Amino acid sequence: LQERLGRPGTRMLDRLRQAQDEDGRVDADDLAQAAGEFGWPVAAVTGSATYYADFAEGRRGRRHVRVCEGTSCLVSSQGQHIARLERALGVRLGECAADGSVSLQGVRCLGYCYDSPAVLDGELPASGETLGGLFGDPLAAQRRTRPGWVEPLKMQAAQIPYASAVERPVVLAGLVGGEEPWAVWPSVVAAGSREKVMSEIAASGLRGRGGAGFPVAKKWSMTAGEPAPRYVVGNGDEGDPGSYGDRLLMEHDPHRILEGLALAGFAVGARHGLILVRSEYPTAAERLRAAVAQARQAGHLGKGVHDSPVDFDVEIVVGAGSYVAGEETALLHALAGLRAAVRARPPYPTSHGFLGRPTAVNNVETLAAVPWIVRHGGAAYARLGHPDEPGTKLVCLSQRFRRPGVYEVEFGVPLRHLVEDLGGGLREPYQLRAVQVGGPLGGFLTPDQLDLPLLTRPLTEAGAALGHASLVAVDSTVPAAAILRHAWAFGAAESCGACTPCRVGTRRGIELVERLGGPAQAAEVLADHEPLLEVLNVASLCAFGRGVACAVRSLLRVYASELHQATAFTSNRGA
Ligand code: SF4
Known part of the structure; x- marks a missing residue:
């Protein structure tokens, strides 16, 4: 390039x-x-x-407000929060006031799903007072007392009970143990060998935590087998509505991610690492940049780290509003400043990645697990979790739960444990109708499907997948047609446009929902979904189009009875 x-x-x-x-x-x-x-x-x-959405939206006002259009925010307000915000600010979504005083941008997720509906006022979450004024809701004012309300999180041993509260969602992403970061890096560069780091990661059975679940050791050894220069990349583009664990990790434990990236770089023989952070997470980007500066000062990063022959440094790059940039080939384009469009594979990033060079891309949660594994050994990590999938996973519970928050759990625990024991079920007076797992590319489960184990492989025949492990509780007050339209609208808004089945198919999906009008049309509309979903599933270029199809298919099954009675739902406010 x-x-x-x-x-x-x-x-x-x-x-x-x-x-x-x-x-x-x-x-x-x-x-x-x-x-x-x-x-x-x-x-x-x-x-x-x-x-990129940040630039394509048009003019920004002196006060720029971003409002979340994610699933948890839709559920928490039945899609009303955006219209209320528009009235309060006197400006429509996607527009700027004529005098340039204020602009309002819709964002598919701001990563505050434990406290929906979410608003960023400038770079900070809107304070409770501001929200109370904007929404005209005194409860909102009580909910948050100041901007940036999440306290620095203390690492705890990952043992039950997993206390959680709206004010302090718990991150246990030590992962398990919670030692000080940079504990293992100096000894690795002084006396460790690449083979040793690689063999511990292989023994741990660690797989990518972003959703795809690719074995980390395999990705690293493929990259290491290619000619230098090589790169390692941290994927901090957590765009899945419902997920916010990466945001909290980046904001509250950035050094652990940096140490994981450094160890990855050491293992594959890379001297340069990059982390892409989405622009919707300004605090995460700021704290990661500060952590890089601190790590350089402490001698963890730079030339000849800790007086060894190892050179390794990290660059933080901030995205500009693209969900698809979380896909690794799109992410590599975004890092290079190009359109974050997906490209066909092979060649894989392990041979043709950043600037055309061999690159190992790992989600930041995956990287955060690496220091513990290198320190305690892969075998110790492999003893955690499920025989099919070792280790632990951060799981995010949404606002409708009694105890929303991030929980670190071992793979294989039943989803019911997360929903009922940890989340405490739904807050009064709501009744659980469905759980959306894995965000808009995941799927929907009914309450009687919650005995399924937490695993990355497809959870149901309809293909509902864990993805990045968010659980968004959908209560029975949310209309089925609103949820269906929301699923298609997300696909249409975030499709990168590189292939026709996804670019056009997601818009056709919205048109289908708009034809709903009672039992007579519903049967036809639901029947017309099948060929469309089939095309998306078999002909999409990347997992995005296939994921949208799987999620919609599982939604149609879960909401079959309501959708047969549903009338048209055409609102574009939060749905
Ligand atoms: Fe882009 Fe969608 Fe095609 Fe993936 S499936 S390449 S996101 S248009």
């Missing part, structure tokens, strides 16, 4: 953000200027500027 286009673009998105900060928008002059600075064609810069 450097040879073809000029300077590598890890700073391109920052450059466009800077232009936007200066006068609220990215205009043609900004594009030409950025292209000149980076030695890129203007068309390439324009491609990025028009792809």
Whole structure:
């Protein structure tokens, strides 16, 4: 890329953000200027500027408010929060006031699903007082007393009971044990061997925690087997509505992620690591950057770390609003400042990754588990969890639960344990109708399916999958058609557009929902879903299109009786 286009673009998105900060928008002059600075064609810069939601939304106001359109927020307000916010701010979603005073952006998830509905006012979560004013809801004011209300989290041994509360969601991502970070890195660079680190990871059976569950040791050894220079990348683009464990990890335990990335770099022989953090998580990006600076000062990162021959440094790159950027080939494009479009594989990133070089991409939760494994041994980690899937997983419970929060649990525990013992069931007066697992690419389960074990493999015949392990409780007050439209609307909004089945099919799905109008139309609408889902499932280029199809299919089964009676649902407010 450097040879073809000029300077590598890890700073391109920052450059466009800077232009936007200066006068609220990215205009043609900004594009030409950025292209000149980076030695890129203007068309390439324009491609990025028009792809990412942060830039494509248009002009920003002096006060920029982001409101969550995720599933937990839809459930918590029955989709009413966006309309109420529009009225309170005097501006429509996606628009900026004529005088430039305020703009309102819809975001598919802000990562505050334990305290929905969520709003970011500038860079910080809206305070309770602000929310109370915006929503006209005195309860909202009581709910949060100040911005940035999440206290620094204390690491605890991962033992029951997993205390949790709205104010302090619990992160136990020591993972298990919670020792101080950077405990193992100095001894590894001083006396460790790559083979030893690799063999402990292989013995642990650690798989990627982002949702795909690919064996980490295999990915690392494939990367290590390719010629240098190689890269390691942390995926902090947690976009799944319902998931917020990565955000809390990045905000409250950034050094553990950095140590995991450093160990990954050591194992594959990389001297450079990058972490992509989504722009919806500004505090996470800020704390990771601060942690990198601290780690450099402490000698953990840089040239000749801890007086060893090992060089390793980390760069934090902030995205600009794209769900699909969480897919690893799209993420590599985003890191390079390009449109975050998926590309066909092979070649895999392990041979053709960042800037065309061999790259191991791992989710930040996966990386956070690495220091514990290297310190305690892979065998100790493998003793945790399920025979089919060792280790632990962070699971996020949504606002409708009595005890929402992040819980670290061993693989194989029944979902009912999470819903009833840890989450405490639903808060009064709500009745559980369904649980959405794994976000919009996961699926829906009925309350009588909760004895299934927590595993990455498909949970049901309909293909409901654990994904990044969010559990969003959907109560019986939420209309089935609203949930169905929400699922299709997410697909249409976040499809990267690279393949027709997904780009067009998700829009066809919305049209189908809009035809619902009682029993006569419902049978036809539901029957018309089948061929559409089949096309999405077999012909989509990446897991996004297939995931949308699986999630919708499981939703149709869970809500079959309601959907046969459903009338049209055309609101675009939160659904
Ligand atoms: Fe892009 Fe969707 Fe095709 Fe994946 S399935 S490549 S997200 S258009």
